[in-house]
Amino acid sequence: MLNIKNLKANVDGKEILKGLNIDVKPGEVHAIMGPNGSGKSTLSNVLAGRDKYEATAGTIMFEDKDLLALEPEDRAREGIFLAFQYPVEIPGVSNLEFLKTSLECLHAYQNKALLSAVEFLKLAREKCKLVDLHTDFLKRGVNEGFSGGEKKRNEIMQMLMLEPKLCLLDETDSGLDIDALNVVADGINTLRSPDRAFILITHYQRLLDYVQPDFVHVLSDGQIVKSGGSELALELEKKGYSWLESGTEQSANPVKV
């Protein structure tokens, strides 16, 4: 589904990703862990197509499409969803309006029938309930005055609405209390299916207690330095990242399934 080969990327002229390889197949859940500054957020931003993040080498193929050639909106329409680390507040645009516009844009592109106003509202309310957000949130400005936890739940709510093929979650678990973490994990588990993949970018093992990943990758200094199964996350939790940096235990090839 997603195949990244030798990806190098710059932010403000500084090389952050230094030849990254990863291969994600439908149905898989990949966790990417790593210390601060290792390039985790750069990876998610390059995938989503944010302006300042410039890929200088390598390829990203998403279902046989060259992802780097697509505008951010077209990546979303192809089925990629990024749950933001810092969701943006947009006063004056209501959540409802935002979701409706978004859903219509995606459905039109994917040749799906547009929902009627009633169907849409029903769906939105249903998803709100799933992430434990009061339906009053729909009328408020996008993320306007939301608490940190509410913002993250809103990201999951959008993910549930838009039903993407590939979900990228950029530190969605950071700063959450246990209840909110449960909600986020439930959201992900609800969406898990054989034709959908996840990339969870996280600092901690915590989220992975609730969502068991198929693969765990350790990102360090712009490269994947170790890959393994879910047990790798536990090991990291115990030992920290420092033991990896001393050795050059780099997996030359992307993980094969």
Next chain:
Amino acid sequence: MNNLKLVTPDFTSAQRSQKNPWLQDTRDAARERLRVLQLPTQKTEDWKYLKLEKLLANDQLDAQSMQELDSKSVEDIDELLAQSLISGLDAYRLVFVNGVFVSQLSQHDSNPYSVLFSAASKAQQQLIVDHLDTSHNYYHDYFSSLNSAQLEDGLLINIPKDCAVDKPFYIVNLTIGEQPKTSMMRLLIIAETGSKATIIEHEDAPLKHTGMVNTVIECFVNDHAHITHSRLQLDESVTSICSHRVRQSSHSTYQQHQISLASKLKRNDLTVALRGEYAHADIRGSFYGRHQQSIDNHTCMEHIVPNCTSNEVFRGLVDNQANAVFNGRIHIHPDAQKTLAELSNKNLLLSDFATINTKPELEIYADDVRCSHGATVGQIDSEALFYLQSRGVPKAEAKRLLSLAFIAEIVNQLTDDRVREFVSQRSSSLFATLQSEGAQ
């Protein structure tokens, strides 16, 4: 500048209309002022950001004598109205075409509150003469003096004491005609003690015909009276200069919502004089300019007596090479203790070539007041833009949504649902062109 076709009126001619002779004193006084006043230039502080002489080069400042429409034209315009007016609005509808009232297009049968100057009774004539040109010091005001000097007719809205008018007044002025027209609009609103009314003004040019409108509005809000006044200036093809003066007595409220599209030149001068204690003024406006358009809003809150409050919020969107000016002044007179006055103007520049000159001013001569003023100029938030794009919304659509969101604070304050819906839809379709225009 010699080749400019700027025509300024000559009032010495004996050909001048003597219509409604009881207005002659008003006309004469204005003509007297015009012996001294001249077309403002950039050396005049209040006009320094506009190249007026150039902008008015093809306009005629002198109003043509207006002719009644024939029945065919009335029918044609009637069809146009169906598409361009606020639909479903239950109101006293008063339709003017090029500044001339057209009874056949209006719906005001049971309306005892408004009357044309030309149809005014003796008592109403007296009321009009007593109020005209008294809301403001017009000795410095070239364009409103021009309006008064040529005054033939106008509309009086007089709300009797303690009367709450059952439905809004919907005053429409359309600019229509292959040949550019110059028209004068004159509106006099007198809200007697304890009265309450809503006025919706709508200026439009549904066929995009060009022309010029010189408007003077005077509004007297007496003790405990409440006026809600919405002004929709949607005539992008029309040069418009408007002098709008409000005079408030004690415990009165005046609420204005102004939605303006710029044109070759659109200038609004609004003065609210708070002359009675515990009066409150709430002024909200949004403006949008594109192409090579100009728009200039000058406002002044005159706090003359103690214990009054005023709140003013303006939002501007400027695209392409358009030029916008906002000058908001709060003037606290020495007696106006315990004043609470706020002013905010925020602007978005949608292109690298658009300009905005904004100047909030505070002039305070009392020592126990609370005032704040501020202005910002910015661009569309790139984070918000990316957030929307990352959810599949194309850039142009995202820009449209964010522009609408920017003026939502103003539009959402429109009290009538139908007016709000109408404005939302017009803005929405207008902003759909942002991207294509911006890409040029």
